[in-house]
Amino acid sequence: MNASAWNMLLEGAWVTLWISGVSIALGVVAGLLVALVRLAKIPIIDQLLVLYISLARATPLVTLTLFIFLSAPNFGIQLDRSVAGILALTINTTAFNAEIWRSAFGNFSREQREAAMAMGMTPWVMFRRIMFPQLTITSLPGLVNEMSFLIKGSPAIAVIGIVDLTRVTNRISAVTYEPLPPILVACVLYMAIIGCLVWLQRVAERRANRLAE
């Protein structure tokens, strides 16, 4: 592999990283919002969200990406490839994150809430100062695990022609006629990225366990 091949690989890694990063950020926040709305148990909206979560969990990322990218023009929207990719990853990860947040809400102890109320906290102050920080700590291991899954699913965006870390290996071997080296390097890069997340997850788990004591 020559210098330009290495460059291309790094560019591919960068595409994977920034598209996944944006989707993760959007998905964590959107998942929290979905969980909050589901807690409010508004009729119809609640059922719609249940359906969304069930569909999003069952739909392959490749299929979802193609669906969004190809059918957006039907609705008069021209989507940039990266936007379509981000949208697909976000719609997928939001459904999983919503369930992670919701189970943390469900497990939040009544005693903690009572202690906050007894101290004269309004619901908003209690949520902001007592519930949310604890929910973040308890949800983080699950959220980080879901981030690993998102990275592992991210090559799906290659299907609409985004040149990510997986797809770029095709580009390189089209020039070098040696497909194996770039694929192996891509493997190592993926392992480095996901290895970081696995390590982060362990740290997050330790913190969450400390909170649970």
Add this chain to the structure above:
Amino acid sequence: MSEATAVSIQNLSKSFDEIEVLRDVDLMVNKGEVVTILGSSGSGKSTLLRCINWLEQPDRGIIKIAGQRIGVTDGGKPMSMRELAKVRARTGMVFQSFNLWPHLNVLHNVTEAPIHVLGKSRSEAEAYAHELLDKVGMSHKAKAYPNTLSGGQKQRVAIARALAMRPEVMLFDEPTSALDPELVGEVLAVIKALSAEGYTMVIVTHEMTFARAVSDQVVFLEKGRIIERADPETFFTRPDTERVRKFLERNEG
């Protein structure tokens, strides 16, 4: 009602699914007074305490904290969460299971509500928090997190946390029931010291010796009714009712 009344409870009744847990309870707590509520389990004593700061909503009755009615506005409507929070801020509660906030260290557990409820500055809140932690003997653990403390230490921090609101009344809900026997003493000592300082307190407890030593008034609850109230001397030596006599016999020592 006089200026000197910290808590007044009139005609308080409360049911959980058809089962009446409190029936027409009346109770006055004067400022600086220590009232202990005794009774066997299921007598409604914890519910009575939790009604005072509206953690349980009574079905009937009027509760006032330092003259201010809780739960119902002057117009007779149910209070909003915001209004309720304001009255609750004038009480301090200590729970059986401590309920410290695990994501905050000891100091921040104590300063959290003064800063975010009372709007005090951080420096002012921390100065007072250090004073209170000193009082409960926990100033050396100010930076520690709750999970590293023993039960007795947790409860002492919880007491400091409640005191930090400068409450009109301190409510103790079986503060030593979740503790290992050897840790009960340190918590009771702190509460005793507070009573000597003139804090107003309502205490639900099973510790008879402690109740006798610390109380100005003892109230005995049976099936949701107060069947006996007296000064501790009278209560523990010559109670009026057979029921209390039996209860004391069983809980001797």
Add this chain to the structure above:
Amino acid sequence: MSNWEILWLERAQFIDGFISTLEIFGLSISVAFVIGCGMLYMLEGAKPRLEVPLRIFVDSMRMLPFLILVYLLYYGLPSFGIRLNAWWAGVGALAVYHGCYFAEIFRGVRQTFSPGQVEAARACGFNTGKMFLRLILPQIIMRARPLIGNQLIYALKDTAFLVIITVRELTAAANSLSGTYFIPTEAFVVVIGCYWLVSMSMELIIKQCGRFSAKRGFDNV
């Protein structure tokens, strides 16, 4: 002619794609299951020297995207003179990849077992192989079933990646139809519905197994 009518006329393509997806899924997941069990058996102490390399292998697989493994088998293996067609490369990648996940799931459940059971079996004269097949494996499978169910859904979703190496499966059918007739929305709605139906039925079956297992007392060992 409405878009839906076009889809109805072209239903053969969907059905072919659907059957192809189910074939790929069924075959690869069965092999993956066997691979998972085999790895567990080896981790059980039958082949001590294999334990460390095996753990490294399983952990590496779990740190890779599925598609990159497909690339390795499809584009990479020819460098060693092994040429698989797209279909076999896809099935092989699915089987190995999810086999590793199964192994990890089984291992996690295995760790919750009390050592007493194994000791009791040894005392009764069971050898390692018999003990594994008759005692350990059935319990692990019954207790791991919610996780197995999850993994099945992941595996089903991963079959769609194979469209990228030109395997003719369900997503490929939708893709080609939407290309021919410009009806992407309808085509993909149908396909997503198919994936959803299969996932839902798998969840239902796993739940039914749960009832059976509760009856046999597997849950409170």
